[in-house]
Amino acid sequence: MNDFPACLRCTRDLRDHELGRYLCGSCEDRTASHLAAIPGLLARLDQHLARGSSSGPAVSGSKTAPAPLNLSVLNLQTERGPILAPLETWVRDWEFSGYAEVNETGxxxxxxxxxxxxxxxxxxxxxxxxxxxxxxxxEVAAIHRTLARTVTGEKPARHVNVVCTCGQALRITLDVRGITCPGCGAEYGHSDVLRLPLAERRAAA
Incomplete structure (x- = not known):
């Protein structure tokens, strides 16, 4: 049981009906939505298997023939790739706790x-x-994001550097949920970390 009255993911204070949970209702609903969408997104990867179907850079002058398939997309569809393997690891973990069932056939x-x-x-x-x-x-959000960006061709979120109140530089994306400063341990939620000042760029040598 969560002894702290805040969501562990977005750090929002839990409402009265959410007390005793580790996540708020919004984060639970978002995770459920991601889980519901992941199988369909994986099925759509077949449309992006042909080399050149993604937005990757074209390479000219190669002495060898290009691979007929986009290997990065193919890897997403494999048994030990970054989609199925980590999710099955969570099922095994939940099975040990008594509330899930592993099925690693098919x-x-x-x-x-x-x-x-x-x-x-x-x-x-x-x-x-x-x-x-x-x-x-x-992890579910990261898997959903990887699949969605592969299917839609959306570019990854841009990284920026901000500065903690202790002076530690923090590298974040604009869609970051929250972050803990490795320097002083300060915890920032989404809106708080976006209010931090931008780090100055180092001059080129």
């Missing part, structure tokens, strides 16, 4: 569908019982 597509359905079905219980649920939500 195609990658069928396994991913089972994984997302299982995690989504047990999400409400995990939100109240699993102290690492914020790490889970962050």
């Amino acid at each position: 195609t990658v597509t069928s396994r991913l569908t089972h994984v997302c359905r299982t995690l989504r079905f047990n999400l409400g219980r995990a939100v109240s019982q699993h102290p690492a649920i914020d790490e889970f939500a962050d």
Whole structure:
């Protein structure tokens, strides 16, 4: 049970009906939405398998023929790639806690569908019982973001450097949920970290 009256992910104060949970209702709903969308996004990757279907740079003058498939997209569809493998790891973790069931048979597509359905079905219980649920939500969001950007061609969020009140430079993206300063341990939520001053760029040598 969460002993602190704030969401571990967005750091918003929990409302009365959310007390005792690790995530607020909004973060739970967002995670559930990501889990529901991930299998469909994976299925759409087939449209981006052909080399050159992504927005990557064209290479001319190569002495060898290009690979017929986009290997970075192909890797997303593999059993041990960055989509299925980490989600199945979470299912195994939740199974150990007694509220999920692993099924590692069948195609990658069928396994991913089972994984997302299982995690989504047990999400409400995990939100109240699993102290690492914020790490889970962050990883699900990162997986959803990777798939969505691959499918839509959206460019990654731009990084900027801001300065903590202790003087430590912090590298963030504009969609960051929150960050902890490694220098002094200060914790910033989304709106707070965006209010920090920008770090000065170093002059070129």
